[in-house]
Amino acid sequence: MSPRHQAAIAIRGLTVQAGDKRIMGPVDLDVEEGEHVLLVGPSGSGKSTLLRAIAGLEAPADGEVHLFGRQASAEGRVRIPPQDRGVGLLFQGGALWPHMTVLQTLLFVLKRRGVAGVNGTAKAQELLELVDLTGIDEQKAPTLSGGEAQRLSLARALASEPRILLLDEPLGPLDAPRRAALLDQLSDLGTRLGLTVLHVTHDPGEAERVASRTVSISDQGTLSATND
Secondary structure, eight states, X not given: OOOSSOOSEEEEEEEEEETTEEEEEEEEEEEOTTOEEEEEOOTTSSHHHHHHHHHTSSOOSEEEEEETTEEEEETTEEOSOGGGTTEEEEOTTXXXXXXXXXXXXXXXXXXXXXXXXXXXXXXXXXXXXXXXXXXXXXXXXXXXXXXXHHHHHHHHHHTTOOSEEEEESTTTTSOHHHHHHHHHHHHHHHHHHTOEEEEEOSOGGGTGGGOSEXXXXXXXXXXXXXXX
C-alpha cells in the first residue's frame, strides 16, 4: 500500500480502534501541499481521531499515513514520532498550560526544539507579533480572553515550524466576530507560511470561503463525499 503521489498528506485504508471497537475508518484521503481542506461530519464520526492519527498521537489498527512522501504510520505502529512529523495541532479551547505566562508557553516549546536564551526570546516575540499578541507577555492563560487564548494556542502550534497545521474546532469557543477575525488570520497565516491545513468544523458555512474544498466523514467513520 503506497500513496499515488507525494501529497502533503496521503492516507490509505486508515482504521483506528479502541480495543475491539472500530472508531474510525477505513479512510482514504489526499491533501495537497498548500491546500486548506475542511473536514465535516457528525459528532462521534472520528474527525478528531483522524487528526490525532495524522499527528502521530493515535496508532492505526490498519492502513498507512504518509506525510510528504514519508511513511509516518503503518502496520499498527507510529513510525515517525509526533515531534518529528512537522505537524502542528490546534485544539478546541486551546488546552493551554494555566501556570505559564504567555511568553513562558512559547519559550517552553521553543526550548524543546533547541531554541533557547536570547534566540528563544526573540523567536517568541516574533510569534507573538505574528498572531497580534504583543504586550501581554506576562499574563497567564486563565486571564486571557477567548480570542487571545486561541491566538496563543496558534502561536504555540507555529513554534514548532510545522508544514502541516491541523485545526480541531478551533473557532468553537468564540463569538461570531472573534470567529471571523481568527478565521481570516488563520487563512492569511496559512498562505504566508505555505501551510497545508486540515480543518475540522461543525459549521462549514463560516469557513468555506477560505477552504480549497470540503470533505465529509460519515457517522460510521468513513469518508463519504468530496466537494471541490
